[in-house]
Amino acid sequence: MEQISVIGTRRPFTQAADTAALFRDVPGFSSYKTGGIASLPVLNGMADDRVATFVDGMPLMADCPNHMNPALSQISLDEVAHSVAIAGITPVSLGGDSTGGTISVERKDPQFAKEGKVLITGDGREDWRSNGGGSGAGGSLTIANDMLSLRYSGSYTHASDYTAGGRGGRVLSSNYLSFNHDVTAGLKLKNHLFSLTFGQQNTPYEGFPNQYMDETNNRSTFVNGKYLGTFNWGTLEARGYWQHVTHAMNMLADKGGHSATTGMPMNSDGRTAGYSLVATLPLGRSHQLKLGSAFSHDGLNDWWPPLEGSMMMGPEAFHSLNHAHRDHLGHFIQWDAQWSPRWSSELGMRSDVIMMNTGTVSPYQGLSSMSDMGMNMGGSMMGMGGMAGMDMSNMGMSGMSMGSTNQEAARAFNKARRGRTDDNFDVTALLRYKANAYLNIEGGYARKTRSPNLYERYGWSRESMTARMINWFGDGNGYVGNLNLKPEVANTASVTFRLHDAADHQWEAMVQPFYTYTHNYINVVRIGALSRGFNLLQFENHNAQSYGINASGRATLWDGDKWGTGEISTQLNWVKGQDFKTHSGLYQQMPLNGSIRLHEHFGPWHGMAEIVLVKAKHTVDWVRNEPRTPGYALLNLGAGYHWSKYLQLDVSLDNLLNQRYALPLGGRAVSTAGSPPGPVLGMGRSVNLTLREHF
Numbered sequence: 001m002e003q004i005s006v007i008g009t010r011r012p013f014t015q016a017a018d019t020a021a022l023f024r025d026v027p028g029f030s031s032y033k034t035g036g037i038a039s040l041p042v043l044n045g046m047a048d049d050r051v052a053t054f055v056d057g058m059p060l061m062a063d064c065p066n067h068m069n070p071a072l073s074q075i076s077l078d079e080v081a082h083s084v085a086i087a088g089i090t091p092v093s094l095g096g097d098s099t100g101g102t103i104s105v106e107r108k109d110p111q112f113a114k115e116g117k118v119l120i121t122g123d124g125r126e127d128w129r130s131n132g133g134g135s136g137a138g139g140s141l142t143i144a145n146d147m148l149s150l151r152y153s154g155s156y157t158h159a160s161d162y163t164a165g166g167r168g169g170r171v172l173s174s175n176y177l178s179f180n181h182d183v184t185a186g187l188k189l190k191n192h193l194f195s196l197t198f199g200q201q202n203t204p205y206e207g208f209p210n211q212y213m214d215e216t217n218n219r220s221t222f223v224n225g226k227y228l229g230t231f232n233w234g235t236l237e238a239r240g241y242w243q244h245v246t247h248a249m250n251m252l253a254d255k256g257g258h259s260a261t262t263g264m265p266m267n268s269d270g271r272t273a274g275y276s277l278v279a280t281l282p283l284g285r286s287h288q289l290k291l292g293s294a295f296s297h298d299g300l301n302d303w304w305p306p307l308e309g310s311m312m313m314g315p316e317a318f319h320s321l322n323h324a325h326r327d328h329l330g331h332f333i334q335w336d337a338q339w340s341p342r343w344s345s346e347l348g349m350r351s352d353v354i355m356m357n358t359g360t361v362s363p364y365q366g367l368s369s370m371s372d373m374g375m376n377m378g379g380s381m382m383g384m385g386g387m388a389g390m391d392m393s394n395m396g397m398s399g400m401s402m403g404s405t406n407q408e409a410a411r412a413f414n415k416a417r418r419g420r421t422d423d424n425f426d427v428t429a430l431l432r433y434k435a436n437a438y439l440n441i442e443g444g445y446a447r448k449t450r451s452p453n454l455y456e457r458y459g460w461s462r463e464s465m466t467a468r469m470i471n472w473f474g475d476g477n478g479y480v481g482n483l484n485l486k487p488e489v490a491n492t493a494s495v496t497f498r499l500h501d502a503a504d505h506q507w508e509a510m511v512q513p514f515y516t517y518t519h520n521y522i523n524v525v526r527i528g529a530l531s532r533g534f535n536l537l538q539f540e541n542h543n544a545q546s547y548g549i550n551a552s553g554r555a556t557l558w559d560g561d562k563w564g565t566g567e568i569s570t571q572l573n574w575v576k577g578q579d580f581k582t583h584s585g586l587y588q589q590m591p592l593n594g595s596i597r598l599h600e601h602f603g604p605w606h607g608m609a610e611i612v613l614v615k616a617k618h619t620v621d622w623v624r625n626e627p628r629t630p631g632y633a634l635l636n637l638g639a640g641y642h643w644s645k646y647l648q649l650d651v652s653l654d655n656l657l658n659q660r661y662a663l664p665l666g667g668r669a670v671s672t673a674g675s676p677p678g679p680v681l682g683m684g685r686s687v688n689l690t691l692r693e694h695f
């Protein structure tokens with residue numbers, strides 16, 4: 001398996017808010033910040049929905065048109081025991097309906113005591129960040145005997161708006177507050193393990209610098225059951241899950257505030273339920289067969305309540321998605337073989353059926369009635385029901401013709417046949433060769449398929465303000481769905497060369513070139529112009545390619561009693577994408593970037609010095625007016641001390657030189673001035689403290 005990261009504990013100096021930070025050392029991985037809690041993953045230039053993301057085996061989608069609550073935001077970093085990230089050539093056993101790869105995070109399995117004993121154990125964490133006044137805490141407590149286990153885990157994280165480097169000033173709408181609670185019960189009977197987790201996440205608010213909206217409430221409740229059994233014929237893993245998400249958007253104080261008579265309330269309600277079964281059958285000593293079946297149902301309602309006293313946003317609700325659903329039924333077979341001590345292979349095939357539909361929709365009726373009256377507001381605030389502080393002209397509300405536009409769009413959408421079924425097929429082939437004691441080679445091919453998400457297919461509004469509310473890209477444009485979209489089919493070829501010392505302890509180097517050709521890549525075309533240099537875009541199938549090289553290396557510089565152990569590690573990632581129809585770059589491709597890190601361990605002490613290097617971003621998607629960003633270098637330092645295994649203190653200095661820099665994948669700061677506004681700025685200097693306890 002390529003580009004894999006399995007992590008048992010959180011790495012030192014990592015702040016607790018963003019679970020995606022677990023993967024920042026994985027070659028080919030990058031992420032783009034939306035809110036402070038929610039980073040969206042990118043693997044080899046494939047972002048967000050193109051990466052299948054699992055939390056405890058649940059394939060979770062964002063229940064929001066701006067993807068403010070993606071899967072990795074729904075689990076605290078404290079609770080992650082195992083994590084995997086694989087780009088490109090993903091084994092079919094790790095999921096389908098993705099073209100970029102797979103990310104999976106798992107909570108700890110239940111802990112049990114030795115026979116006749118009682119186990120009481122737990123851990124805690126407290127952290128603080130100077131930039132933005134961030135703080136957080138978390139902990140867990142387990143009580144168990146040799147058969148039964150009960151664990152409670154809880155955490156919270158909070159921050160105010162952070163300050164950009166240099167003289168960048170405060171980055172508006174970058175504040176957040178979130179709580180997580182869950183209880184896990186476990187039962188162990190000989191070769192059988194049962195676990196059941198019930199949990200809830202509550203996010204009262206989260207700001208988004210690159211969105212017109214902020215998250216004003218998000219509550220997620222879930223139940224997840226797992227069974228793992230060992231039999232004479234092999235192993236069986238079974239999971240069942242259910243999740244309910246209620247999500248609300250409006251504008252926090254720095255965008256004009258929200259109440260019953262201000263802002264623009266937007267609500268969504270999502271439900272996920274499903275199962276997965278995986279049987280592993282040894283076929284002799286050298287071969288293994290995996291068989292699997294899975295089903296997941298995702299249902300979503302997206303409606304915008306009428307604004308009290310508004311002549312435009314009412315008098316009835318706006319229905320963006322009405323009882324929409326996306327059902328996924330998948331089956332796979334995977335054969336792993338060890339042909340000789342030097343040669344091994346993996347061959348897998350997968351079938352996925354994606355069934356989608358949605359009910360009839362409706363726009364604000366008030367817009368149409370005002371249009372019929374021939375009223376032209378010219379982007380002013382007159383008659384807006386007291387929406388002071390919300391600059392509607394920035395959102396393109398220049399005239400009442402938008403009411404009739406949405407009426408016509410809704411009528412056409414409601415008359416159309418909306419049900420769609422996609423029959424997708426994936427295949428993965430990998431060959432591994434151990435050339436000698438110093439060189440391993442792995443090469444392979446994958447055919448991966450992804451069907452559109454609900455908004456790519458069913459976003460119907462063509463009016464400026466409402467279309468801009470569908471934008472998980474953070475670029476300020478407005479997006480319109482397309483009922484005629486076809487699934488993406490990505491063909492990826494990759495080879496990995498890994499050099500290492502004979503003992504595999506002192507040094508290693510990895511180089512991995514890859515190429516992906518995507519048929520029916522879901523991109524966009526311009527269908528209209530909006531204010532402030534933005535555009536109205538519609539999803540459309542194109543053909544595209546992406547290619548690049550990932551490289552990494554590490555070496556032990558010294559190892560002895562006098563100076564402890566010192567290790568240097570490096571990483572380099574480069575990817576380039578191109579749309580064959582528009583001849584533009586693909587959106588949100590990270591420019592050439594890398595890092596150099598020096599670690600030292602000396603008794604109870606450990607320290608780190610790191611330089612992060614990012615080249616200027618020149619290749620952009622001109623269709624979306626993606627901003628170019630200058631290159632930058634950041635210096636980070638860290639040190640820590642642990643007292644036995646029970647207490648550890650970490651201190652770090654991020655962006656020590658307070659470098660001003662723009663986030664290459666961060667989109668545009670739409671709540672600031674400018675036509676169009678500039679890119680979102682990264683965080684300036686910050687002192688971070690983390691204290692961990694274990695008992």
